[in-house]
Amino acid sequence: MALAKESTPVSKNGADQDAEYRAQTRVWLRLLACTTLIEGELRRRFREEFDFTMPRFDVLAQLDREPSGLVLGELPKRLMVSAGNLTPIVDRLVEDGYITRTPSNLDRRVQIVCMTVEGRKTFRRMAKSHGAWLAELLADFPADRFDGLIGELDDLKGAVRDALQKP
Numbered sequence: 575m576a577l578a579k580e581s582t583p584v585s586k587n588g589a590d591q592d593a594e595y596r597a598q599t600r601v602w603l604r605l606l607a608c609t610t611l612i613e614g615e616l617r618r619r620f621r622e623e624f625d626f627t628m629p630r631f632d633v634l635a636q637l638d639r640e641p642s643g644l645v646l647g648e649l650p651k652r653l654m655v656s657a658g659n660l661t662p663i664v665d666r667l668v669e670d671g672y673i674t675r676t677p678s679n680l681d682r683r684v685q686i687v688c689m690t691v692e693g694r695k696t697f698r699r700m701a702k703s704h705g706a707w708l709a710e711l712l713a714d715f716p717a718d719r720f721d722g723l724i725g726e727l728d729d730l731k732g733a734v735r736d737a738l739q740k741p
Contacts, residue, residue, distance in 0.1 A: 634697040643688035
């Protein structure tokens, strides 16, 4: 069932309003629980199997999509984190030889970050494991329901984005 993009406000009595709020809260809690369970297990496996953190993996994942590199200022936007939180992660990846950070030829104030050959090799190995871990964690969920769930979550994401755009 798709969520309506525009809805006309309907006056609801207190019981109806409370029931709607409970349903919305339950959706939020289920999403949070699923995220927390999956993320916790992925974090544990990255730490135990690769001595790596998920934030470091996430940076490499963004750089893997951009073979020519990215402007450093673009990374926080893509990862939805602050630049301050990202700086020590980038510093560590540079220190470990997984990425390079160089000034732009056009503007020396701008830093370009690129994955090294070793970084790409390491990332690809971790990404393969990451995919297998997710498949294992989601194996008991019926495969024929994924497309519908993805559609519902896309609709929910759109509704939240729309709500955030309202004055």
